[in-house]
Amino acid sequence: MGYARGVEALIERLTHRDERALARAISLVESGSERGEALLRDVRPRTGRARILGITGAPGSGKSTLTDRLIEAARARGQRVGVVAVDPTSPFSGGAILGDRIRMTRWHDDPEVFIRSMATRGHLGGLAAATLQVLAVLDAAGFDTLLVETVGVGQSEVDIVGVADTTVLVLTPNAGDAVQTFKAGIMEIADIFCINKFDLPGGDRLRREIQAALSLGAFPEGSWMPPVLETVAAKGEGVEAVLEQAEAHRAYLGGAGRLDELRRRRVRFEILAIVGEQLRRALSSREDEAVDAVLAGRTTPREVVRELLADAPHAQATSE
Amino acid sequence: MGYARGVEALIERLTHRDERALARAISLVESGSERGEALLRDVRPRTGRARILGITGAPGSGKSTLTDRLIEAARARGQRVGVVAVDPTSPFSGGAILGDRIRMTRWHDDPEVFIRSMATRGHLGGLAAATLQVLAVLDAAGFDTLLVETVGVGQSEVDIVGVADTTVLVLTPNAGDAVQTFKAGIMEIADIFCINKFDLPGGDRLRREIQAALSLGAFPEGSWMPPVLETVAAKGEGVEAVLEQAEAHRAYLGGAGRLDELRRRRVRFEILAIVGEQLRRALSSREDEAVDAVLAGRTTPREVVRELLADAPHAQATSE
Numbered sequence: 001m002g003y004a005r006g007v008e009a010l011i012e013r014l015t016h017r018d019e020r021a022l023a024r025a026i027s028l029v030e031s032g033s034e035r036g037e038a039l040l041r042d043v044r045p046r047t048g049r050a051r052i053l054g055i056t057g058a059p060g061s062g063k064s065t066l067t068d069r070l071i072e073a074a075r076a077r078g079q080r081v082g083v084v085a086v087d088p089t090s091p092f093s094g095g096a097i098l099g100d101r102i103r104m105t106r107w108h109d110d111p112e113v114f115i116r117s118m119a120t121r122g123h124l125g126g127l128a129a130a131t132l133q134v135l136a137v138l139d140a141a142g143f144d145t146l147l148v149e150t151v152g153v154g155q156s157e158v159d160i161v162g163v164a165d166t167t168v169l170v171l172t173p174n175a176g177d178a179v180q181t182f183k184a185g186i187m188e189i190a191d192i193f194c195i196n197k198f199d200l201p202g203g204d205r206l207r208r209e210i211q212a213a214l215s216l217g218a219f220p221e222g223s224w225m226p227p228v229l230e231t232v233a234a235k236g237e238g239v240e241a242v243l244e245q246a247e248a249h250r251a252y253l254g255g256a257g258r259l260d261e262l263r264r265r266r267v268r269f270e271i272l273a274i275v276g277e278q279l280r281r282a283l284s285s286r287e288d289e290a291v292d293a294v295l296a297g298r299t300t301p302r303e304v305v306r307e308l309l310a311d312a313p314h315a316q317a318t319s320e
Numbered sequence: 321m322g323y324a325r326g327v328e329a330l331i332e333r334l335t336h337r338d339e340r341a342l343a344r345a346i347s348l349v350e351s352g353s354e355r356g357e358a359l360l361r362d363v364r365p366r367t368g369r370a371r372i373l374g375i376t377g378a379p380g381s382g383k384s385t386l387t388d389r390l391i392e393a394a395r396a397r398g399q400r401v402g403v404v405a406v407d408p409t410s411p412f413s414g415g416a417i418l419g420d421r422i423r424m425t426r427w428h429d430d431p432e433v434f435i436r437s438m439a440t441r442g443h444l445g446g447l448a449a450a451t452l453q454v455l456a457v458l459d460a461a462g463f464d465t466l467l468v469e470t471v472g473v474g475q476s477e478v479d480i481v482g483v484a485d486t487t488v489l490v491l492t493p494n495a496g497d498a499v500q501t502f503k504a505g506i507m508e509i510a511d512i513f514c515i516n517k518f519d520l521p522g523g524d525r526l527r528r529e530i531q532a533a534l535s536l537g538a539f540p541e542g543s544w545m546p547p548v549l550e551t552v553a554a555k556g557e558g559v560e561a562v563l564e565q566a567e568a569h570r571a572y573l574g575g576a577g578r579l580d581e582l583r584r585r586r587v588r589f590e591i592l593a594i595v596g597e598q599l600r601r602a603l604s605s606r607e608d609e610a611v612d613a614v615l616a617g618r619t620t621p622r623e624v625v626r627e628l629l630a631d632a633p634h635a636q637a638t639s640e
Binding site: 037040041042043044045047048129263264267268270271272274275276278279283287290291294295296297298299300301302303304305308309 | 357360361362363364365367368449583584587588590591592594595596598599603607610611614615616617618619620621622623624625628629
């Protein structure tokens with residue numbers, strides 16, 4: 001462990017708000033190197049202070065604009081804000097995203113705002129694990145609020161439920177409810193509903209529909225009842241209320257003693273994401289062959305799994 | 321392989337429509353024993369003839385009633401019909417299911433109909449793998465049509481997309497679209513939309529909404545355009561059309577050379593389901609300890625995975 005001191009010094013600088021140390025730490029973590037692993041190990045006990053807010057919704061719902069406004073609102077409260085924008089390669093991520101990201105560059109000169117875009121490629125344990133690792137580094141670096149923005153398509157690689165303390169689902173009145181709920185599939189897990197672009201027609205109807213659906217849910221006494229908020233993020237309208245409700249939700253979680261559980265859930269989620277990625281990789285290299293053998297009656301899926309587990313790449317860290 | 325002859329004889333009887341052999345074969349497979357494994361190995365090359373139809377939808381949509389009527393329609397065409405009703409333990413599976421299942425007992429005396437209810441408990445490789453294994457046995461036993469009925473909640477253990485040749489999504493006009501699409505999350509993957517209970521108000525509106533959503537999808541020239549059908553399954557109305565469209569969809573798959581691909585996909589799906597189950601089990605026994613160690617900075621998720629893969633139970637078949 002000749003690099004142990006280097007990692008320690010880096011963490012020390014990280015916790016003293018050294019911007020370059022932060023960039024260096026995240027690069028190390030993303031490299032999947034042994035130093036990155038050492039850093040992640042030492043960083044973890046320093047996590048658990050940041051509030052992690054997930055922002056999800058269909059493309060075009062205005063997630064990035066809302067995220068931008070939430071940065072603004074949190075900065076106005078004096079908070080340090082980290083943003084992880086997850087951008088899985090997907091037929092749904094259209095050109096609008098680039099424009100939204102460009103808009104966010106207005107925070108480039110604010111040292112209290114750190115924004116990271118994550119793409120699918122080049123992550124050893126897959127995108128979900130990499131996202132959690134970057135969040136852990138930002139948490140340890142003392143950011144107060146972490147915003148995780150993901151596209152809320154069902155098959156998305158990043159299941160925001162496993163990541164955030166509070167999940168904000170962004171919907172829009174204009175899209176036609178059938179269309180947008182098609183792509184959501186995750187409405188059941190929203191802690192906060194946010195009807196964005198509420199200045200368009202149909203907002204009241206969508207609010208009634210969401211409330212009707214919520215009224216059918218079984219919310220035990222004292223549990224969190226998801227509020228349905230109205231925003232026009234492009235004009236900054238209603239954004240304060242989103243932040244307030246997010247804080248109310250966090251207070252609820254803290255009161256119910258659930259924050260530690262959520263922190264633990266993130267670690268479990270990271271473990272499972274890495275396992276899944278490793279096995280997908282192990283299987284993909286011999287998939288056709290295995291399927292052929294099963295269909296020809298030479299083996300069974302269970303025997304294939306037995307061999308797969310015996311030979312799985314043992315999640316080797318690369319040496320830098 | 322002292323039991324090889326026994327298994328061979330059983331398969332021989334199976335393919336000659338021996339009802340008791342079928343029940344015995346399915347018990348063997350479900351036992352996870354070595355004989356069950358041997359049977360599965362030998363059965364697989366005999367699969368690929370049956371058409372596999374998935375029936376999914378929210379609780380209360382009338383899936384079981386539709387399934388019952390589809391059995392009737394397929395029997396009227398002289399087909400042998402196997403049914404696998406998957407019943408994951410879920411807060412959503414209410415009392416109605418029991419009643420529906422009882423209704424299906426009217427097929428009890430028809431030797432050309434075989435119905436199996438699968439529950440979550442007691443399957444070595446999890447429910448999804450067990451379902452696929454039972455389907456393989458029924459396919460090899462010469463059933464023409466296999467109906468797989470599952471509750472279409474997003475988090476359902478059985479993702480019917482990985483199982484069926486043709487997926488029928490059952491919706492109802494009365495539930496309020498927001499409510500039902502909440503729970504579906506799988507509307508994107510329907511090959512056939514079936515608006516059941518079409519005699520209730522709101523059916524036309526739901527049809528228009530589905531069609532509007534479909535019109536936004538990108539269907540390449542020559543690809544399958546999901547039809548939107550109307551049924552009143554309780555009265556048998558419209559059920560013939562569902563079967564006809566299912567056969568049209570199968571003809572489309574055959575014409576596009578995709579049936580073999582689907583058969584291969586089922587094997588892949590079974591492998592992944594077994595892997596997932598094995599690892600969930602391996603992780604669950606040491607999960608708390610692993611999470612503690614990560615949060616205390618003693619290890620990292622990647623190291624946990626490395627150990628997990630090294631020690632994973634090697635999908636051992638039990639000896640009978």
